[in-house]
Amino acid sequence: MPEPFTTLTAIAAPLDMPNVDTDQIMPARFMRRPRDERYVAYGFHDLRFTPEGATRPDFILNQPPFHQAGILVASRNFGVGSSREAAVYALLAMGYRAVVAESFGDIFFSNALKNGLLPVKLPESTVNALRDAVAAAPGATIRVDLQRQILTGPDGTEHGFTVPPFARDCLLRGLDEIGLTLTLADRITAFETSRAPLAAG
Amino acid sequence: MGRTLFQKIWDAHVVHARDDGLVLLYIDRHYFHEGSFHAFNMLRARGIPVRRPDLSFGFGDHYVPTNARRTDAVQDPEIRGIIETFEQNARAHRIRAFDLADPDQGIVHVAGPEQGLTLPGMTVVCGDSHTSTHGALGALAFGIGASEVAHVLATQTIWQTQPRQIRANFEGRLPAGSTAKDMALALIARIGTGGGLGGAIEFAGSAVRALSVEGRLTLCNMAIEAGARTGMVAPDAITAAWLKGRPHAPAAPDPAWAALATDADAAFDREVTLDAATITPMATWGTSPEEAVALSARVPRLEEAPDEARARAWKRSLDYMGLQGGEAMADVRVDRVFLGSCTNSRLEDLRAAADVLKGRKIAVPMLVSPGSSATKRQAEAEGLDRIFLEAGARWEESGCSLCVSMNGESVGEGERCASTSNRNFAGRQGRGARTHLVSPASAAASALAGRLMQAGN
Numbered sequence: 319m320p321e322p323f324t325t326l327t328a329i330a331a332p333l334d335m336p337n338v339d340t341d342q343i344m345p346a347r348f349m350r351r352p353r354d355e356r357y358v359a360y361g362f363h364d365l366r367f368t369p370e371g372a373t374r375p376d377f378i379l380n381q382p383p384f385h386q387a388g389i390l391v392a393s394r395n396f397g398v399g400s401s402r403e404a405a406v407y408a409l410l411a412m413g414y415r416a417v418v419a420e421s422f423g424d425i426f427f428s429n430a431l432k433n434g435l436l437p438v439k440l441p442e443s444t445v446n447a448l449r450d451a452v453a454a455a456p457g458a459t460i461r462v463d464l465q466r467q468i469l470t471g472p473d474g475t476e477h478g479f480t481v482p483p484f485a486r487d488c489l490l491r492g493l494d495e496i497g498l499t500l501t502l503a504d505r506i507t508a509f510e511t512s513r514a515p516l517a518a519g
Numbered sequence: 520m521g522r523t524l525f526q527k528i529w530d531a532h533v534v535h536a537r538d539d540g541l542v543l544l545y546i547d548r549h550y551f552h553e554g555s556f557h558a559f560n561m562l563r564a565r566g567i568p569v570r571r572p573d574l575s576f577g578f579g580d581h582y583v584p585t586n587a588r589r590t591d592a593v594q595d596p597e598i599r600g601i602i603e604t605f606e607q608n609a610r611a612h613r614i615r616a617f618d619l620a621d622p623d624q625g626i627v628h629v630a631g632p633e634q635g636l637t638l639p640g641m642t643v644v645c646g647d648s649h650t651s652t653h654g655a656l657g658a659l660a661f662g663i664g665a666s667e668v669a670h671v672l673a674t675q676t677i678w679q680t681q682p683r684q685i686r687a688n689f690e691g692r693l694p695a696g697s698t699a700k701d702m703a704l705a706l707i708a709r710i711g712t713g714g715g716l717g718g719a720i721e722f723a724g725s726a727v728r729a730l731s732v733e734g735r736l737t738l739c740n741m742a743i744e745a746g747a748r749t750g751m752v753a754p755d756a757i758t759a760a761w762l763k764g765r766p767h768a769p770a771a772p773d774p775a776w777a778a779l780a781t782d783a784d785a786a787f788d789r790e791v792t793l794d795a796a797t798i799t800p801m802a803t804w805g806t807s808p809e810e811a812v813a814l815s816a817r818v819p820r821l822e823e824a825p826d827e828a829r830a831r832a833w834k835r836s837l838d839y840m841g842l843q844g845g846e847a848m849a850d851v852r853v854d855r856v857f858l859g860s861c862t863n864s865r866l867e868d869l870r871a872a873a874d875v876l877k878g879r880k881i882a883v884p885m886l887v888s889p890g891s892s893a894t895k896r897q898a899e900a901e902g903l904d905r906i907f908l909e910a911g912a913r914w915e916e917s918g919c920s921l922c923v924s925m926n927g928e929s930v931g932e933g934e935r936c937a938s939t940s941n942r943n944f945a946g947r948q949g950r951g952a953r954t955h956l957v958s959p960a961s962a963a964a965s966a967l968a969g970r971l972m973q974a975g976n
Contacts, residue, residue: 336832337712337807341944346925349554350582350597364946369932393828395713398746399944400923401648403557403664421716424682424748425648429664482680483539495666496567499674502535502543506570506676509534509545 321434322492323464326415328388330460330472331379332453338392339399340426344408346400353407361408379412383457391449391460392419394442397426406433416462418469420445431485432495436462438469438479447471464490521782523684524753525719528659528779532642534676543676548636548658549575550627550645551668553582553605554925558646558668559612569612571675576636577609577616578627581925585888585915588619595927612672623766625891625917628652628861632736633891635765639754639776644671649861649941650749651742655735656762657754657779659719662743682748683788685718686781689726691796696975698871699734700863700939700958702726702793703741704801704811710791712809715747718789721781722752726795732761733867740862741941744808753780800973802848803943803956805836810943812848814961814973820844839945840953841933848971851955854934856885856966857948858912858959860922863939864890866897868959873903875963875974876910882969885912885962888920912966924949937965 348360359367365377373380379387390409396419397405406429409417416436430437440448451472452458458472464486469477481489488495522530535543551558555577562569569575582601584593590606593599602619609616617624623634628649631637639657644650646668653660663677671677687706707714720742722735730738735752742750752758759772803811804818810833812819821837821844824830837844842851858864858872869889887907889895895917898904907914918926922940929949930936936954939962940947943954957965960974968976 334831335835336828337809339807339942339944341942341947345946345950346923347929347950349925350595350601353557364950369950395716395746398712399648399743399942401646401662401664402554403666406664421713423746424717425662425664429666432664432666482541484537484541484678494565495678496565496670496673499543499670499676499678500567503674505535505543506545506674510675513531 323415323434323436323489325461325463326388327459327461328415329383329386329457330389330391330452331384331387332449333378333390333392334449336393337395337398340397340402340405340423341399343397343405344402349402349404357408357411361412386413388413388415389460389462390414390417391445391452392417393445394420396422398423401425403429403433406430406435410435418445418448431481431489434489436464436481436489438462440469440477440479444477521785523781523785523787524657524721524751524779525659525684528640528642529681531640540680541678542681544642544679546644546671546675546677547574547641548643549671550631550643550650551575551577552580552627552647553601555646555665555668556601556604556608557665558672559608561666561669562672567673569614569672572612572614574675575614575672576631577605577614578630579605579616579618579624580626581919581923583619583918584926585918585920588916590619598927623891623893625893626861626864626919628740629864629890629894632656633765633893635762635768638762638768639758639773640779644677648743649740651747652736652740652861654739654742654749654751655732656758657752657776659749659751661749682717682719685715685720685747685789685791686787687720687722688724688790688792689722689795690724690792691726691794693726693729693795693798696960696973697798697800698958698960699730699737701798701801702795703738704803704808704956705793705798707741707745707808708801708811709793710745712744712807713746715742715745718747720745720747720750722750724795727752728755731867732758733865736865737862744941800958800961802961802971804840804842804848805833806839806943806945807836808943808956810836811956814848814971816848818842818844818846818848849976851971852935852969853883853937853955853965853971855883855930855936856962857921857936857938857940858885858962859888859890859920860940861890862941863959864888864894866894868939869894869898869903872959872963873906875960876912876967877906879910879967881911881966883966885966886921887912887914889917891917921948923947937962937971
């Protein structure tokens with residue numbers, strides 16, 4: 319069940335890479351493990367660590383103050399590829415609560431919303447400007463207000479964004495989607511009885 | 520105005536529609552695999568039962584070994600635990616599971632259709648992005664995350680907003696030697712990995728109509744690599760003939776199937792048309808499926824990048840792949856070859872590769888993992904196993920294997936692999952592994968040459 323998400327003010331880290339796939343975010347070899355405290359090391363693992371396990375100082379998300387970021391300003395098609403929800407768990411474990419990009423992989427977008435990681439879609443020019451701004455002033459913060467659907471950049475400029483209403487409502491109140499759907503159980507049963515049985519199965 | 524194939528299936532499964540456009544969609548078929556353990560944990564934590572265990576089917580594929588069919592032969596205790604958990608979850612919820620010991624086990628997107636469990640007009644979901652594969656049978660099929668799997672197990676429904684509708688037309692005759700895999704790579708190279716974002720792609724046109732169901736499964740499988748939620752092909756006589764006699768399929772085709780095809784006056788949000796006659800065998804050179812060119816072409820040079828952002832991405836790809844840019848694809852040496860995965864491991868794929876290998880010896884190691892245990896038996900009945908073995912390849916059991924490298928086997932750091940799978944992402948086949956996506960025939964030709972190669976050269 320997701321933590322409620324209302325407003326977030328956090329250091330933002332720039333990640334200027336298009337098409338970041340979920341294999342990059344969460345390498346497959348860690349997915350056999352249960353979701354536990356080790357997840358903090360899995361996020362972007364092969365970009366953050368050498369094969370010997372040393373931290374790569376040249377990777378931007380390792381660099382202070384970005385290593386303490388709560389918001390990731392990414393690029394187009396963030397989270398494409400595998401449906402692995404573990405990619406969202408890994409980002410949450412690293413401390414991220416929001417990702418800003420011009421577009422997201424569809425399944426990642428849905429997985430993120432269901433786990434309290436807010437995907438914020440903004441136009442390409444806005445994302446580029448935000449990424450440049452936080453790269454130029456390390457430690458700069460971004461504020462995200464889900465109630466008003468407003469993202470405030472480091473320079474105070476406000477940018478409107480939208481989140482699907484149902485997901486937004488669930489996030490704001492920390493509601494469990496399964497619980498809400500089960501209140502419609504009568505309709506599901508009615509649907510099942512109203513249609514011809516499947517040809518086979 | 521008429522409706523599309525997608526719209527007809529969507530409309531028939533709406534349980535409840537909200538004013539904001541969100542729809543509660545009924546799910547006819549839910550598949551799961553070992554990786555779905557997170558979802559079962561979520562149900563357990565909340566004490567919620569599985570609503571329709573009769574509509575879920577499990578297949579052990581992601582973590583299974585290809586060199587043994589026994590769980591106790593798995594050395595790694597974490598991997599063994601995942602496989603055991605999968606079997607326990609299925610038993611606990613009285614769900615039919617095709618586990619390691621099952622003669623019909625296989626990769627979910629190969630074995631599910633093969634068993635006749637996916638039928639035209641169905642809604643199909645699975646906690647795996649390549650669920651789009653099932654759309655080849657005229658189903659609406661898409662991948663979901665673990666929270667959604669838990670939701671489907673609990674309610675047999677899923678909340679969805681309607682995707683935009685895209686039609687990809689392949690017109691004309693595909694040249695001999697080119698395959699559905701080459702069509703998929705040509706499309707993705709054209710529209711990009713973001714080209715299908717938020718969309719459902721219907722594959723149409725004379726070259727798609729001419730494809731076997733196996734070819735259509737390959738094409739729909741790769742729809743997700745174009746960013747689409749799903750791919751689909753209208754069911755026709757080829758579909759009906761392919762389904763006939765499969766264990767879970769009806770004895771005779773349902774007359775309703777024919778009515779699913781997109782109406783002549785239906786509209787799409789986007790249409791893209793490719794000339795199938797110009798599609799030659801393709802391969803990827805980079806770390807995104809859109810970074811693909813003809814095998815007869817050269818790796819692009821950085822200065823050819825259309826914009827600065829692309830140039831930076833290409834630079835990262837070339838560096839990772841150990842390429843300069845500008846070299847002929849056919850000069851790129853490979854260290855090993857993988858023939859398998861939900862993209863290309865069906866009987867037709869195995870036959871195409873065996874045709875190339877027959878009577879020859881491979882120059883680099885090659886692993887062949889059939890898409891299902893049933894496919895393996897059929898291939899062996901035709902003698903394909905002997906062709907692979909005599910050529911020097913490993914002929915093993917069915918599973919996701921080196922496509923996702925979760926079962927303990929991986930491609931080594933810096934090693935270059937010609938692979939019939941679907942993703943050339945950095946690290947996909949193992950940390951530092953370099954993947955070139957190709958068709959089965961090209962994979963076989965590459966194994967013989969020790970370089971990227973199309974068959975017949």
